[in-house]
Structure formats: C-alpha cells, structure tokens
Amino acid sequence: QRAAELRGEQMRLHTTLIGLLLAGHTAAVTETLGGSGLTHVTVYRLSGIDLPTAHEVLWRAVRPSLAPYADAVTLMGRRDGELVVAELHHGGDDGRILRLVSRLSERHHLLAGLAGPLPLAEMPTAHSDAAAARHSATPDRRVVPADAVGASRLTPLLRTAPYARWAESVLRPLSQAHQHLLLVWLRTGSKPRAAAALGLSAGTVRARIRDLSRLLGADL
Structure with missing residues (x-):
C-alpha cells in the first residue's frame, strides 16, 4: 500500500x-x-x-x-x-x-x-x-x-522562397501568439478542436479568430 x-x-x-x-x-x-x-x-x-x-x-x-x-x-x-x-x-x-x-x-x-x-x-x-x-x-x-x-508534406515539392515571402507579408500584422493560434486552428480543422488543443474555451478562440480576421482583413 x-x-x-x-x-x-x-x-x-x-x-x-x-x-x-x-x-x-x-x-x-x-x-x-x-x-x-x-x-x-x-x-x-x-x-x-x-x-x-x-x-x-x-x-x-x-x-x-x-x-x-x-x-x-x-x-x-x-x-x-x-x-x-x-x-x-x-x-x-x-x-x-x-x-x-x-x-x-x-x-x-x-x-x-x-x-x-x-x-x-x-x-x-x-x-x-x-x-x-x-x-x-x-x-x-x-x-x-x-x-x-x-501541408508540411507538400513542402519538398514546392519552391519555398516565393511562398515564404508572401506568407511573411501576409502574417506581418500578427503577433507570435496570433500566428500560433492560426497554425493550431488550421491544423485541427475546427474552432472547438483548436480550443481543446490550446486549453482555451471555444468562445475565447472564436473571439481571437475574429481579431485575426480584423488584422488580416479577411473573412475567417
């Protein structure tokens, strides 16, 4: 015992x-x-x-x-x-x-x-x-x-330099925290699963993705 x-x-x-x-x-x-x-x-x-x-x-x-x-x-x-x-x-x-x-x-x-x-x-x-x-x-x-x-498995098939420059310009307005949230959301495929992965509430993730939409000028 x-x-x-x-x-x-x-x-x-x-x-x-x-x-x-x-x-x-x-x-x-x-x-x-x-x-x-x-x-x-x-x-x-x-x-x-x-x-x-x-x-x-x-x-x-x-x-x-x-x-x-x-x-x-x-x-x-x-x-x-x-x-x-x-x-x-x-x-x-x-x-x-x-x-x-x-x-x-x-x-x-x-x-x-x-x-x-x-x-x-x-x-x-x-x-x-x-x-x-x-x-x-x-x-x-x-x-x-x-x-x-x-998309990481596609990387060896692509010339990465042009895409890297484009991604850098698009993501420039985002903080590291914003970029990480975006990555996790894209990898998990849904806001609830991103919330679970990040240990956040679904409402918090939805609010932060609205911030991403505003910063990127895109409808996410």
Missing part, C-alpha cells in the same frame, strides 16, 4: 511539473531537476477509454526518475482527460519513448500525437502541436507526428 501511495505522490509531482512547463516556468522545473542542462522537449498527448490503465503500464515501463543531472527525464501526467508525456533531453532522443507509446497505443486502443523536439521554453507550442496531431490519428494510424499534419 505504501508503494502505491508513493507512486501516486510521484505521479502528482509529474503532473505539477508539466503544468509549470506549460505555464512558462522553465527555470523552476530545470532547477527542480538539478539544473541538468536539459534543453529540449518532445511531447506526446494520448487519449482513449483505457487511459488510466495505460498510464500505469507506461509508468512501470519507463520507471521515470527525477534524478538530478540525468541525460533525459520523462514526465508523465493526466491532464484534462489526456495522458501527457514530456521527454526532456539535450536535443535528440533515442526513440525509446516513441516505441513504448506506439506499443501502448495499439494495446490499449489509444490515439496519440507527438511534437518535437523543440526548445524547452517552447513546451506550450509542442503541447498544442501534439494535440493537433492527435486529432489526425485514426485506428489505422494511432500515433501521428505534428510534422505529418497539414
């Missing part, structure tokens, strides 16, 4: 650390982890009916440790009905967590999206991109990376 209580406390700590990263408190988290120089993050977001069991299974498989100065640290916690896995590392991972998530998704009928590696300070972006990718997952393709969503 004591072991189960300890595991529960550790899981709550993981969820708290993920929340701090999403709130932008990167320094506080890295200090908690011993200031180990972890610079990047890969984020997975999983959903499905059997999520509690999947969480326990993944926890036992990963045996996550918050030991200071580790080369990589895996955080996992349930937030808003999802399992969020954040792998903190030095810019590249060995694929172990991806393999575990893939097997877990098949075995427990989960859908998953992943994003990264991105700089640790961009955890909120990775988090929302992973949600956008998860919305594209299907039973035939249970784990979808963010860079496989939307």
Whole structure:
C-alpha cells in the first residue's frame, strides 16, 4: 500500500511539473531537476477509454526518475482527460519513448500525437502541436507526428522562397501568439478542436479568430 501511495505522490509531482512547463516556468522545473542542462522537449498527448490503465503500464515501463543531472527525464501526467508525456533531453532522443507509446497505443486502443523536439521554453507550442496531431490519428494510424499534419508534406515539392515571402507579408500584422493560434486552428480543422488543443474555451478562440480576421482583413 505504501508503494502505491508513493507512486501516486510521484505521479502528482509529474503532473505539477508539466503544468509549470506549460505555464512558462522553465527555470523552476530545470532547477527542480538539478539544473541538468536539459534543453529540449518532445511531447506526446494520448487519449482513449483505457487511459488510466495505460498510464500505469507506461509508468512501470519507463520507471521515470527525477534524478538530478540525468541525460533525459520523462514526465508523465493526466491532464484534462489526456495522458501527457514530456521527454526532456539535450536535443535528440533515442526513440525509446516513441516505441513504448506506439506499443501502448495499439494495446490499449489509444490515439496519440507527438511534437518535437523543440526548445524547452517552447513546451506550450509542442503541447498544442501534439494535440493537433492527435486529432489526425485514426485506428489505422494511432500515433501521428505534428510534422505529418497539414501541408508540411507538400513542402519538398514546392519552391519555398516565393511562398515564404508572401506568407511573411501576409502574417506581418500578427503577433507570435496570433500566428500560433492560426497554425493550431488550421491544423485541427475546427474552432472547438483548436480550443481543446490550446486549453482555451471555444468562445475565447472564436473571439481571437475574429481579431485575426480584423488584422488580416479577411473573412475567417
């Protein structure tokens, strides 16, 4: 029983650390982890009916440790009905967590999206991109990376310079926050799903998209 209580406390700590990263408190988290120089993050977001069991299974498989100065640290916690896995590392991972998530998704009928590696300070972006990718997952393709969503697969077929100049001119009136909202909305394909990916209410997203319409002079 004591072991189960300890595991529960550790899981709550993981969820708290993920929340701090999403709130932008990167320094506080890295200090908690011993200031180990972890610079990047890969984020997975999983959903499905059997999520509690999947969480326990993944926890036992990963045996996550918050030991200071580790080369990589895996955080996992349930937030808003999802399992969020954040792998903190030095810019590249060995694929172990991806393999575990893939097997877990098949075995427990989960859908998953992943994003990264991105700089640790961009955890909120990775988090929302992973949600956008998860919305594209299907039973035939249970784990979808963010860079496989939307038009990114067309990029190698196009001469990018003219489009980049055009996009820069069109998006110039937008702040980084506006551009990120636009990206998530386009990737998820709907305002309610964009709201879920960003952790905002649907009304807030609708209001911000109205702001985008005004700034871009376009009917969105």
